[in-house]
Amino acid sequence: MAADSSKIAAPSADKRWRLVDNVMRRHGYRADGLIESLHAVQESFGYLDDVSLRFVAASLRLPPSKVYGVATFYHFFTLKPQGEHTCVVCLGTACYIKGAQKILDRIEQDYGIKPGETTPDNKLSVLTARCIGSCGLAPAVVIDGTMSGKLTADETAEHICRCVGA
Amino acid sequence: MIPDELKAITDAETEASAKVRCRLNVCMAAGCQSCHGDKVLKALQAEVASRKLEGVEVRGVGCLGLCAEGPLVLVDPEHVLYQRVQAEDAADIVAALGGKPVKRLVCSLETPFFKRQKFIVLENSGKINPERLEDYVAHRGYEALATCLTERQPPEVVAEVLASGLRGRGGAGFPTGLKWQMVAKAAGPKKYIICNGDEGDPGAFMDRSVLESDPHRVLEGMALAGYAVGADHGYVYVRAEYPLAVKRLNNAIKQAQKAGLLGPSICDTAFTFNVEVRLGAGAFVCGEETALIASVEGRRGQPRPRPPFPAEAGLWGCPTLINNVETFANIPPIMREGGKWFAGIGTEKSKGTKVFALAGRVCNTGLIEVPMGITLREIIFDIGGGIPEGRKFKAVQTGGPSGGCIPEQFLDMPVDYDSLAKVGSIMGSGGMIVMDESSCMVDVAKFFMEFCRTESCGKCVPCRVGTAQMHNLLSSICAGTATMDDLALLERLCDTVKFTSLCGLGQSSPNPVLTTLRYFRHEYLAHITDKRCPAGVCNIHSLAEVHA
Numbered sequence: 120m121a122a123d124s125s126k127i128a129a130p131s132a133d134k135r136w137r138l139v140d141n142v143m144r145r146h147g148y149r150a151d152g153l154i155e156s157l158h159a160v161q162e163s164f165g166y167l168d169d170v171s172l173r174f175v176a177a178s179l180r181l182p183p184s185k186v187y188g189v190a191t192f193y194h195f196f197t198l199k200p201q202g203e204h205t206c207v208v209c210l211g212t213a214c215y216i217k218g219a220q221k222i223l224d225r226i227e228q229d230y231g232i233k234p235g236e237t238t239p240d241n242k243l244s245v246l247t248a249r250c251i252g253s254c255g256l257a258p259a260v261v262i263d264g265t266m267s268g269k270l271t272a273d274e275t276a277e278h279i280c281r282c283v284g285a
Numbered sequence: 286m287i288p289d290e291l292k293a294i295t296d297a298e299t300e301a302s303a304k305v306r307c308r309l310n311v312c313m314a315a316g317c318q319s320c321h322g323d324k325v326l327k328a329l330q331a332e333v334a335s336r337k338l339e340g341v342e343v344r345g346v347g348c349l350g351l352c353a354e355g356p357l358v359l360v361d362p363e364h365v366l367y368q369r370v371q372a373e374d375a376a377d378i379v380a381a382l383g384g385k386p387v388k389r390l391v392c393s394l395e396t397p398f399f400k401r402q403k404f405i406v407l408e409n410s411g412k413i414n415p416e417r418l419e420d421y422v423a424h425r426g427y428e429a430l431a432t433c434l435t436e437r438q439p440p441e442v443v444a445e446v447l448a449s450g451l452r453g454r455g456g457a458g459f460p461t462g463l464k465w466q467m468v469a470k471a472a473g474p475k476k477y478i479i480c481n482g483d484e485g486d487p488g489a490f491m492d493r494s495v496l497e498s499d500p501h502r503v504l505e506g507m508a509l510a511g512y513a514v515g516a517d518h519g520y521v522y523v524r525a526e527y528p529l530a531v532k533r534l535n536n537a538i539k540q541a542q543k544a545g546l547l548g549p550s551i552c553d554t555a556f557t558f559n560v561e562v563r564l565g566a567g568a569f570v571c572g573e574e575t576a577l578i579a580s581v582e583g584r585r586g587q588p589r590p591r592p593p594f595p596a597e598a599g600l601w602g603c604p605t606l607i608n609n610v611e612t613f614a615n616i617p618p619i620m621r622e623g624g625k626w627f628a629g630i631g632t633e634k635s636k637g638t639k640v641f642a643l644a645g646r647v648c649n650t651g652l653i654e655v656p657m658g659i660t661l662r663e664i665i666f667d668i669g670g671g672i673p674e675g676r677k678f679k680a681v682q683t684g685g686p687s688g689g690c691i692p693e694q695f696l697d698m699p700v701d702y703d704s705l706a707k708v709g710s711i712m713g714s715g716g717m718i719v720m721d722e723s724s725c726m727v728d729v730a731k732f733f734m735e736f737c738r739t740e741s742c743g744k745c746v747p748c749r750v751g752t753a754q755m756h757n758l759l760s761s762i763c764a765g766t767a768t769m770d771d772l773a774l775l776e777r778l779c780d781t782v783k784f785t786s787l788c789g790l791g792q793s794s795p796n797p798v799l800t801t802l803r804y805f806r807h808e809y810l811a812h813i814t815d816k817r818c819p820a821g822v823c824n825i826h827s828l829a830e831v832h833a
Contacts, residue, residue, distance in 0.1 A: 213645050249485065254645075256353070266319035
């Protein structure tokens with residue numbers, strides 16, 4: 120097909136673009152592979168920036184407005200780079216009832232950042248999740264991809280300290 | 286793969302398990318993994334290896350249910366359940382095999398939590414290794430598919446589902462058989478099956494557990510649906526927040542393809558069925574079927590008016606059958622045991638069982654499956670073990686942001702679609718959050734409204750603007766700055782949003798407010814007129830501050 124011969128060149132020699140391209144190719148560079156492609160970008164680079172959005176748009180032959188529209192519609196996608204460490208606090212109902220807000224308050228008190236923000240030294244980002252489905256272990260937080268449950272604000276603070284301080 | 290080959294697998298498995306004297310089943314669902322269940326599994330394996338024990342198998346299984354006490358290890362054939370196991374306990378557990386169980390770790394299986402449940406959807410959960418096709422087959426997996434493909438016509442399959450009285454487990458409770466019939470009758474050369482695993486309700490994790498514990502069951506259900514309605518392609522739409530479920534599902538699809546249970550010419554018949562996984566990206570509205578379809582097509586998940594219903598014009602304009610994960614998981618046992626058998630369980634209008642994610646202020650948090658018609662009191666106080674720390678029960682929330690808060694006076698009400706609707710809530714997908722006196726009901730209503738406000742897709746005005754206004758009003762009630770006029774306005778807005786929104790998200794978003802107003806109006810009034818929060822949750826400004 121023509122799609123292959125006019126393949127869009129990757130923005131740089133970074134090998135991670137190959138991973139993104141693999142996913143787009145698996146979906147035949149069709150428009151319905153857009154969300155999967157954005158997942159691939161975020162998994163490889165940590166976030167979606169202008170360069171990657173333009174690359175995906177060109178490769179799937181979609182107007183940039185469509186791609187930007189999808190990238191901003193879904194909460195899972197982030198357009199900002201994250202800090203070295205991330206702490207996701209689940210704000211599902213069970214976690215909320217069991218004091219997730221106290222954990223967020225504690226983080227704000229300790230690091231001066233609110234959900235969606237990153238510390239000035241780029242060490243820690245704090246995020247919230249709608250529900251990570253670990254309601255049986257509420258309140259739950261995910262620190263650097265590892266989930267821990269039944270935490271108090273103090274225990275969470277200790278956990279974060281151990282990760283960031285190291 | 287043909288029925289004989291399935292039997293051969295079963296026989297081989299039976300033979301292999303005859304050599305196993307003892308089995309250590311370690312829960313490998315996300316809950317137990319997060320409390321280091323994987324380390325327990327490794328430690329047990331190492332211990333068994335170092336003692337050179339013969340006939341002892343250590344394996345990972347799906348959810349064992351009692352998430353609150355994880356990591357869990359079930360020892361068979363003794364049928365002893367160990368709770369809160371740590372890697373250091375491995376030596377003691379292995380040493381105790383065949384003898385007296387390790388007392389300090391034992392969790393009684395004689396409690397109502399285990400005794401009062403009835404397993405259909407979760408029949409294999411905790412019994413099989415979700416990463417092995419052979420385990421599923423040995424537990425009569427794919428038997429229904431093989432039998433239907435070789436012995437029954439598609440209309441017979443639809444008729445069986447109709448006879449079962451199964452209703453959609455995603456929340457609304459539309460009769461599944463009718464939906465299948467509509468898609469089967471719809472004209473068109475191409476049809477699709479979509480499995481809705483976009484479990485967006487905060488406080489619900491049934492779909493996650495089913496996909497993590499028994500992924501092949503969902504695939505079998507989808508293939509049966511494909512055969513019944515004449516579709517050859519299916520999508521499973523799963524939340525990206527569930528990486529373990531996605532991994533196990535992808536693994537299951539590969540295994541089924543390799544075994545010829547998915548793909549072309551299944552069971553040597555003309556039936557072809559392929560399944561693809563599509564990742565969600567965190568949008569609650571994608572649980573709505575037309576929004577979900579938009580998302581599978583790679584677009585923003587915005588719903589559209591119905592009709593036409595997806596059964597007539599769905600994915601890429603083709604007739605599409607959308608069912609929830611739990612609905613599909615019910616299909617193989619219905620085909621195996623018959624619709625009549627299924628219809629014999631539950632109540633007159635709600636058949637079968639329902640899986641609930643029991644969480645919040647209740648002793649035994651975890652995943653449970655109960656027959657329809659059981660009372661809320663039985664679920665919360667018998668199975669759930671009541672409220673911890675001797676506190677008092679206040680309300681139970683079902684149906685997530687689209688549902689309502691049910692007070693104590695209805696605890697003896699049977700749990701079924703119609704009874705829950707009567708008190709202003711919904712069955713929903715199965716999240717059940719218990720609240721005690723430490724929860725402020727206005728704050729809870731505000732929490733859900735905040736959720737709906739951010740999750741509103743923005744397409745229709747009542748939902749986009751209405752949820753924001755309702756959230757503002759609830760915030761000022763919580764802050765103690767609202768007047769009785771504000772309350773009247775809130776009630777009017779609830780009506781407007783409920784009756785004029787485009788899709789289910791907006792239409793049901795006032796439910797948490799309406800039910801709390803109905804049953805806990807005194808709490809609203811306390812905030813407005815007395816400027817105090819009875820539960821002590823809200824940060825109410827003093828009167829002087831308000832007037833300043």
